[in-house]
Amino acid sequence: MIIGVPKEIKEGENRVSMTPAGVHALVSAGHHIVFEASAGAGSGLTDEEYAREGAEIVESRRAVYARSDMIVKVKEPLDTELSLLQEGQILFTYLHLASSEKLTKGLVRRKVTAVAYETMEDMFGRLPLLIPMSEVAGRISVQVAMRFLESDHGGRGILLSGVPGVPPADVVIIGCGVVGLNAARIAAGLGAHVTTVDISQHRLRYVEDIMRGQVTTLYSTSHAIRRAIQYADVLIGAVLVPGAKAPVLVSEQMVALMKPGSVIVDVSVDQGGCVETIRPTSHGEPTYKLYDVIHYAVPNMPASVPRTSTFALTNATLPYIETIASMGVKKAAAKDPLIASGINVKKGVITHPAVAEAFGMKWKKWNKV
Numbered sequence: 001m002i003i004g005v006p007k008e009i010k011e012g013e014n015r016v017s018m019t020p021a022g023v024h025a026l027v028s029a030g031h032h033i034v035f036e037a038s039a040g041a042g043s044g045l046t047d048e049e050y051a052r053e054g055a056e057i058v059e060s061r062r063a064v065y066a067r068s069d070m071i072v073k074v075k076e077p078l079d080t081e082l083s084l085l086q087e088g089q090i091l092f093t094y095l096h097l098a099s100s101e102k103l104t105k106g107l108v109r110r111k112v113t114a115v116a117y118e119t120m121e122d123m124f125g126r127l128p129l130l131i132p133m134s135e136v137a138g139r140i141s142v143q144v145a146m147r148f149l150e151s152d153h154g155g156r157g158i159l160l161s162g163v164p165g166v167p168p169a170d171v172v173i174i175g176c177g178v179v180g181l182n183a184a185r186i187a188a189g190l191g192a193h194v195t196t197v198d199i200s201q202h203r204l205r206y207v208e209d210i211m212r213g214q215v216t217t218l219y220s221t222s223h224a225i226r227r228a229i230q231y232a233d234v235l236i237g238a239v240l241v242p243g244a245k246a247p248v249l250v251s252e253q254m255v256a257l258m259k260p261g262s263v264i265v266d267v268s269v270d271q272g273g274c275v276e277t278i279r280p281t282s283h284g285e286p287t288y289k290l291y292d293v294i295h296y297a298v299p300n301m302p303a304s305v306p307r308t309s310t311f312a313l314t315n316a317t318l319p320y321i322e323t324i325a326s327m328g329v330k331k332a333a334a335k336d337p338l339i340a341s342g343i344n345v346k347k348g349v350i351t352h353p354a355v356a357e358a359f360g361m362k363w364k365k366w367n368k369v
Contacts (some may be wrong), residue, residue: 175237243353
């Protein structure tokens with residue numbers, strides 16, 4: 001199979017969808033990689049490194065799309081990339097379609113087979129291609145909160161860890177999945193007072209067990225969230241419903257009750273966000289203030305540490321790229337239900353129920369299209 005790796009063009013996106021090691025593995029298996037020049041530069045990877053492993057380096061993005069059977073990306077295609085997709089082509093990337101009706105309809109019109117990293121779910125409910133970036137985003141969320149708590153950035157002027165005789169910051173994390181757990185580990189490790197909120201008693205028990213009393217756990221109700229965020233210096237949104245729009249758990253009324261100069265970091269923003277007042281921002285302009293509360297809502301947070309993220313992502317995606325490239329998406333999905341669960345759009349039809357539900361559209365199972 002001919003596999004195309006284009007340069008990411010989303011603002012602030014410096015990741016690339018494949019490392020030189022990934023190219024080596026695919027070329028050794030008999031596949032051909034068409035790699036856009038400088039696609040790896042943001043992650044500190046040179047064209048020479050990719051060429052040495054057998055990739056064909058091309059200067060034109062258009063050539064990558066025109067010649068490839070499968071396009072492997074990091075982020076969803078923007079408008080200028082959508083127009084380059086061809087009927088029957090496989091697109092393998094993060095899509096987060098439930099937050100964008102325009103992109104969903106665009107992929108339907110292009111009649112591609114769109115496989116989303118974030119909806120590939122195994123029999124235990126785990127999301128193996130989302131986990132590495134969720135781990136990164138959870139850890140970054142605390143770094144971001146520390147920075148914007150500083151008075152130079154308009155924050156409350158609080159040191160997250162506190163010092164002897166002065167209490168630490170109060171960090172409230174909504175969601176105890178991969179993002180929330182990683183955020184809790186970093187925040188507690190830095191000395192903050194951490195409260196995690198979740199609707200799953202199993203997850204709360206798990207957090208209690210592994211954090212050994214360093215974290216306070218709360219069962220998620222509207223009342224509990226309202227009380228918790230009133231004392232929070234930092235609120236981290238870490239809610240995920242695979243493939244679907246994130247539920248709004250923090251109302252505008254609740255945000256208005258927060259302390260002046262407190263910080264919201266909504267990692268759920270790529271799925272619409274779990275805070276009512278949230279809207280997507282960018283790495284260039286990452287924050288805005290509302291009710292004197294700093295809102296940080298960059299949808300591609302792991303792009304701020306692109307080298308770490310690129311290697312972590314390729315480690316997760318490479319086995320599935322190899323399977324799809326060797327067998328074709330139809331046979332690969334028939335053999336592996338995890339790959340099948342990633343198919344969101346096929347030949348002009350939505351094939352994921354959560355995506356269809358988000359926009360009131362019809363859907364079919366991928367193998368019925």
